[in-house]
Amino acid sequence: MFVYEKRLQYPIKIKNPNPALAKLIISQYGGPHGEIGASLRYLSQRYSMPYPELKAILTDIGTEELGHLEMVGAIVYQLTRNVSPEDIKKAGWDAYFIDHTTGVYPVAASGTPFSADGLAVTGDPIADLNENLAAEQKARLTYDNILRYADDPDVRDPIKFLREREIVHYQRFGEGLRILTDKLDSRNFYAFNPSFDKAKKAKGN
Amino acid sequence: MSRQERMMRQLSSMKFAAWELHIFLDTHPGNCEAAKKLEEYRKKISELTREYEEAFGPIHETHNDTSRWAWISGPWPWENEEDDD
Numbered sequence: 001m002f003v004y005e006k007r008l009q010y011p012i013k014i015k016n017p018n019p020a021l022a023k024l025i026i027s028q029y030g031g032p033h034g035e036i037g038a039s040l041r042y043l044s045q046r047y048s049m050p051y052p053e054l055k056a057i058l059t060d061i062g063t064e065e066l067g068h069l070e071m072v073g074a075i076v077y078q079l080t081r082n083v084s085p086e087d088i089k090k091a092g093w094d095a096y097f098i099d100h101t102t103g104v105y106p107v108a109a110s111g112t113p114f115s116a117d118g119l120a121v122t123g124d125p126i127a128d129l130n131e132n133l134a135a136e137q138k139a140r141l142t143y144d145n146i147l148r149y150a151d152d153p154d155v156r157d158p159i160k161f162l163r164e165r166e167i168v169h170y171q172r173f174g175e176g177l178r179i180l181t182d183k184l185d186s187r188n189f190y191a192f193n194p195s196f197d198k199a200k201k202a203k204g205n
Numbered sequence: 206m207s208r209q210e211r212m213m214r215q216l217s218s219m220k221f222a223a224w225e226l227h228i229f230l231d232t233h234p235g236n237c238e239a240a241k242k243l244e245e246y247r248k249k250i251s252e253l254t255r256e257y258e259e260a261f262g263p264i265h266e267t268h269n270d271t272s273r274w275a276w277i278s279g280p281w282p283w284e285n286e287e288d289d290d
Contacts, residue, residue, distance in 0.1 A: 006264045008282045009221070011214060056231040064224070074283035081285075168225070175232035 002063070009067040010161045014078040014154040019093035022079035023109060024149055026096075028162070029072045030106020030114035033138040039065035041119045041135060048123045050195045051183065057176050061169050068162055073104045075158060125195055129177040133170055140166035207286070209261045216253045216264075222246050 028034045042062030049055050080093065080102055088097050095111070106114035120131045143163035150156050184194065206214075226243040230236060258268050262275040280286050 003266055006276075006282060007213060007217065009217070011210070011217065012283070013285055053232055053234065057228065060228050060231055064228075070283065077283050078285060168228075172228055172232055179232065 002066075008071055008074060009064070010071060010158050012071060012074045012078065012154075012158050014075065014152070016152060016154070017081055017083045017087075018079050018152065018155075019083055019088055019091035021150055021152070021155060022076045023091065023093055023096070025072065025079070025146055025155070025159070026076050026104075026107060027109035028139070028142060028146070029069065029076060029104065031108035031110075031112075031142070032115075032118045033135065033142045034106070034108075034114070035065050035069040035072055035139075036106055036114060037116075037118045038062075038135060038139060039069060040116070041121065042132065044119065044121045045128045045132075048195055049125055049128070051179060053179050054125065054129075054176050057172055061172065064165070064169075068165065071158060071162065075155060076104050077102075079155070123196060125180055126177075129173055129180060132173045133177065136166045136170040136173060140170070209257075210286075212253070212257050212260070216250065216257055219246055219250045219253060223250060 030036055039062050042058045042065065046055055046058040046062070049058055080088075083091075083093075085094075085097075088094050096105075096107070099105070108114075120128070120135075122128055122131070140163055143159055143166065146159055147156060147163070150159060223243055223246040226239050226246065229239055230243065233239060254264060258264060262268075262278055266276070268276075
């Protein structure tokens with residue numbers, strides 16, 4: 001189960017609203033490489049994952065990503081506070097505003113609502129862990145792209161923190177993949193779907 | 206920066222260090238040095254958490270003080286204290 005801790009993983013205190021920047025950053029809330037997708041991907045992959053180390057790392061990183069979702073939501077919220085309809089229009093935030101006002105809704109920067117298409121849960125540990133390595137890099141590059149457009153230090157600071165977390169998670173998933181490949185049967189080194197086939201073998205079919 | 210903010214930042218940095226060690230141990234479960242460091246941070250965290258919660262209200266739902274329902278009091282984590290709502 002999950003329990004809420006009443007704090008952000010990293011503090012966010014944005015003095016100046018900037019809906020034009022929120023329009024870009026919201027992609028990490030509900031976009032294809034965003035935090036909600038990351039969290040659901042890892043928490044959903046856990047069930048079919050072999051080995052205690054891998055179950056633990058997926059649970060813990062999936063949980064941390066929920067904290068990151070909250071941070072991105074806080075950034076979007078604070079960037080769109082106390083702005084006039086005129087400023088919203090000037091910033092290009094008006095189309096979003098029509099549907100969601102100042103609510104924080106999971107969409108990509110390009111306007112597509114969050115889609116589970118980006119989750120990739122295959123039930124194959126090798127495929128899933130490689131997917132996660134790519135996902136962490138995709139999230140990292142999205143933060144790099146956000147940093148190209150964000151010049152407010154109040155925003156850059158937490159975004160840099162989030163970017164660094166992608167790098168650490170990539171490292172941990174890499175270690176997870178190594179733990180898995182080290183344990184593969186040498187006769188089945190290019191294993192396909194090892195957890196599924198192992199379960200079948202144990203049942204004797 | 207207010208005293209509350211300063212204390213929260215201190216607590217957050219300790220919690221961050223502990224979390225880094227926690228996920229490191231997921232893939233290095235036999236690393237005694239990391240486990241020992243984690244233990245040290247946890248001690249500091251529980252002291253600081255008690256201090257913070259006594260002064261500014263609960264961070265955890267298990268917080269002991271139910272004399273008033275302080276859980277609902279703001280600011281919530283995503284809010285700026287300057288905002289008046």
